[in-house]
Amino acid sequence: MSRQMPVASPAEVRAAAMRDLAADRWAVVRLVLVNGLAAGAGLIGPLLLGRIIDTIQAGSGNVLSAVDRLAFGALEFTVVQMVLSWWALKIGYRFGERTAARVRERFLLRTLALPPRVADHLPAGDLIARGSTDASLVALTLRSAVPEVLVAVVHALFLVVAVLVLDPRLGLCGLVCLIGVGAAVRWYMRRARPVYLAVAATGAEVAGVVASNAKGARTIELLALEDRRTEVSEAAIAESRSARLGALWLRTVLFPWAEIALSLPVVGVLLVGFALYTKDLVSLGVVITATVYLRQLVGPLDTLMLWIEQLQGAGASYARVEGLADVPAAESAAPVAENIGDRIRVENAHYSYTGARDVLRGIDLVVQPGERLAIVGTSGAGKSTLARLLAGLDRPHTGSVTIGGTAVVDLPPDELREHVVLITQDHHVFHDTLRDNLLIAKPTATDEDLYAALSVVGADWLHDLTDGLDTELELDDASAQQLSLARVVLADPHTLILDEATALLDPRTARQTEQSLAAVLEGRTVIAIAHRLQTAHDADRIAVMDAGRLVELGTHEDLVTANGPYGRLWRTWHAQ
Numbered sequence: 001m002s003r004q005m006p007v008a009s010p011a012e013v014r015a016a017a018m019r020d021l022a023a024d025r026w027a028v029v030r031l032v033l034v035n036g037l038a039a040g041a042g043l044i045g046p047l048l049l050g051r052i053i054d055t056i057q058a059g060s061g062n063v064l065s066a067v068d069r070l071a072f073g074a075l076e077f078t079v080v081q082m083v084l085s086w087w088a089l090k091i092g093y094r095f096g097e098r099t100a101a102r103v104r105e106r107f108l109l110r111t112l113a114l115p116p117r118v119a120d121h122l123p124a125g126d127l128i129a130r131g132s133t134d135a136s137l138v139a140l141t142l143r144s145a146v147p148e149v150l151v152a153v154v155h156a157l158f159l160v161v162a163v164l165v166l167d168p169r170l171g172l173c174g175l176v177c178l179i180g181v182g183a184a185v186r187w188y189m190r191r192a193r194p195v196y197l198a199v200a201a202t203g204a205e206v207a208g209v210v211a212s213n214a215k216g217a218r219t220i221e222l223l224a225l226e227d228r229r230t231e232v233s234e235a236a237i238a239e240s241r242s243a244r245l246g247a248l249w250l251r252t253v254l255f256p257w258a259e260i261a262l263s264l265p266v267v268g269v270l271l272v273g274f275a276l277y278t279k280d281l282v283s284l285g286v287v288i289t290a291t292v293y294l295r296q297l298v299g300p301l302d303t304l305m306l307w308i309e310q311l312q313g314a315g316a317s318y319a320r321v322e323g324l325a326d327v328p329a330a331e332s333a334a335p336v337a338e339n340i341g342d343r344i345r346v347e348n349a350h351y352s353y354t355g356a357r358d359v360l361r362g363i364d365l366v367v368q369p370g371e372r373l374a375i376v377g378t379s380g381a382g383k384s385t386l387a388r389l390l391a392g393l394d395r396p397h398t399g400s401v402t403i404g405g406t407a408v409v410d411l412p413p414d415e416l417r418e419h420v421v422l423i424t425q426d427h428h429v430f431h432d433t434l435r436d437n438l439l440i441a442k443p444t445a446t447d448e449d450l451y452a453a454l455s456v457v458g459a460d461w462l463h464d465l466t467d468g469l470d471t472e473l474e475l476d477d478a479s480a481q482q483l484s485l486a487r488v489v490l491a492d493p494h495t496l497i498l499d500e501a502t503a504l505l506d507p508r509t510a511r512q513t514e515q516s517l518a519a520v521l522e523g524r525t526v527i528a529i530a531h532r533l534q535t536a537h538d539a540d541r542i543a544v545m546d547a548g549r550l551v552e553l554g555t556h557e558d559l560v561t562a563n564g565p566y567g568r569l570w571r572t573w574h575a576q
Contacts, residue, residue: 005126007197008322013315016322020099027095031088035151038084039158044077046296047166050289085151092147099146100139103321107135110324115413118327120393125208126201130324133207134200134317141314145307152300152307159297163290167282170269170290174297177268180261181301188254188308195246196316202240209236251309258305265294342369342404342419342494342525344390349399351385359385361548363399369494372526374536376566377545383529384424386545387499390527391422403495421493427484434462434483435469441487453489457482495525533573542566 008016021028048070055066111131114122164171213220213229220229273287344367351360360382367373367390375383388394389401392408401408403419411419430437438450445453450469454462459482465471475483488496528535536542537556544552544559544566552564559566 005122005130005320006323006326008319008326010193010319012322012326013319016318020102023102024095024098027091027098031091031095031147031150032154034084034088034091035154036158038081038088038151039155041077041081041084042155042296043158043162043293045074045081046289046292047162048074048077049292050283050285052285053288054283054285088151089147092150093143096139096142096144096146100142103138103142103318104135107131107321107324114327122327123204123208125206125211126204128211129200129204129207130317130320133203134320137314137317138321141310145310145314148303149307149311152303156297156300156304159293159300163293166290166293167286169276170273170282170287173268173272174265174290174294177264178261180264181258181305184254184257184261185305185308187257188250189312191250192247192309192312193316195243195250196313197319198243199240199247199313200316200320202236202243206233206236206240209233247309247313254308255305262298262301262305265297266291269294343367344408344495344525345400345402345405346386346389347400347402349386349389349396349401351389351394351396353385355397358397359548360389360396363550365543365550365553367495367525367527369525370523371541372528372539373541373543374539375527375529375543375545376533376536376569381545382548383545384499385548387422387424387497387527387529391420391497392416393422417491417493419493420495420497421488421491422497422499423484423488424499427480429473429475429480429483432472433467433470434465434473437473437483438469438486438490442490442492445490449490450486453486454482456489457485459483459486493524495527496521498526498528533570536566536570 052067052070052074055063055070107130111119111127160171160175163174209232213233220226269287269290273282273290276282277284277287344365346363346365349360349363350358352358363386375386377383385394389396390408392401392411395407395409403411408416408420430440435447435450438453439445442449447469451462459479461475461479461482462468473483528539539556541553541555542559543550544564546565552559552562552566554562556570560570561567
């Protein structure tokens with residue numbers, strides 16, 4: 001059953017951010033150093049401007065020559081500041097690209113490392129949203145916001161220190177007037193995290209609803225569920241809209257408040273500076289320089305205010321991306337003997353998806369090595385659930401499922417796939433060449449191996465591909481299923497579980513494919529779950545499921561003779 005995925009705590013997000021910074025620490029050092037040089041160069045211009053005013057006011061000596069030298073110096077340092085700022089942004093953007101790549105790769109590796117029985121119970125829409133929308137927002141922020149914010153922070157710190165050094169009274173006046181900005185940011189920050197987490201979560205819910213509607217489109221149409229699914233979609237969209245309006249309300253309060261507060265330091269310093277100047281406590285040049293510094297401070301602070309929303313949204317997305325690390329993993333695998341054998345045993349297995357009602361009840365079954373076992377039953381009888389337990393995708397709540405005495409779910413993934421492979425109706429074709437789609441099952445396979453595997457499953461469409469194994473694939477369902485079966489041939493497990501794996505093939509092609517697989521898997525264990533009773537007819541034994549119980553077990557002849565549930569199914573199907 002799907003459950004909500006965890007979100008990383010602020011402490012975990014800070015720790016992850018520190019690790020990302022440490023991974024590229026020299027770029028961070030260069031970024032801060034060049035920013036500091038750029039900010040320092042930017043302080044010289046206003047300082048020289050103040051000197052120009054004091055020189056003109058004094059009116060002694062060669063005023064024009066002195067003013068020209070000071071003006072030329074201000075111009076030089078302005079150009080230096082522009083070059084250093086450009087260099088700092090270049091360093092920052094490159095740092096952001098590398099860090100964004102690490103975040104994406106880390107998320108992908110964590111996703112691929114999830115055990116199938118854990119991944120299957122995660123909400124698909126949420127997982128997709130975290131890997132796409134959230135990861136993209138984090139990447140955008142790392143590329144753009146982080147460099148610009150670092151530049152703005154360093155520049156602002158240098159300006160504040162410069163004003164305090166220039167004249168502590170004017171500096172303190174400017175800082176006091178900045179209290180309004182601090183109050184606005186504090187008000188926003190205390191409310192922003194839950195709001196932006198809600199925006200991301202409701203967006204993921206919309207993605208999940210869209211994905212489920214698309215996947216179940218045929219079922220929705222057949223069962224006339226259009227109105228119900230429309231209501232579900234509209235409800236998800238309404239929740240997403242409400243969350244986004246909440247974030248918009250925060251911005252409508254923050255930005256006007258901050259805009260007014262940002263103008264107060266300049267006004268305050270001009271008023272206080274005028275009072276000090278009239279009492280000859282400070283020169284006019286110092287007042288002008290302090291005013292220019294504080295006016296320049298508006299630029300970096302304005303940058304911070306503009307990016308603060310992006311940072312809050314990215315922070316929430318970062319918490320969601322990093323939250324994948326907190327997904328409870330499956331139980332640690334116990335030590336496994338090197339040769340555990342191939343016998344599969346199910347003893348008194350019970351299983352429930354919700355914990356409220358068992359869908360499997362007291363299953364006892366032994367599958368001998370090399371045996372071909374067919375599991376049949378009506379829809380909802382528990383066939384696919386039993387297949388998941390046999391494949392190690394789920395653990396029975398009570399009882400056990402073992403291979404050679406070792407619990408199937410305790411086998412490490414790589415070793416498990418050497419013993420058991422489950423093939424269902426669901427299959428995936430990567431947007432890649434036919435060769436690469438096959439090599440994921442056996443990377444060391446030669447072209448001859450690939451052609452042989454496709455031939456075994458009757459993939460006649462291979463001859464129609466213009467570029468052969470190098471063709472970019474676009475397959476229909478039946479061809480995609482044959483590709484999936486070819487991967488099984490290459491993987492070469494000792495036990496193969498077919499959960500209606502040939503359901504999408506026409507009866508003739510399905511029969512040919514099953515015969516081909518039977519020839520290739522001679523001496524291996526094959527467990528086939530299908531509605532086509534012809535598959536059961538060819539099996540060594542047949543297990544009949546009904547309402548979560550194993551009600552019959554035997555050969556085809558014995559079960560037909562017994563005239564039980566299987567016998568009645570066979571006679572009905574054979575008559576048709």
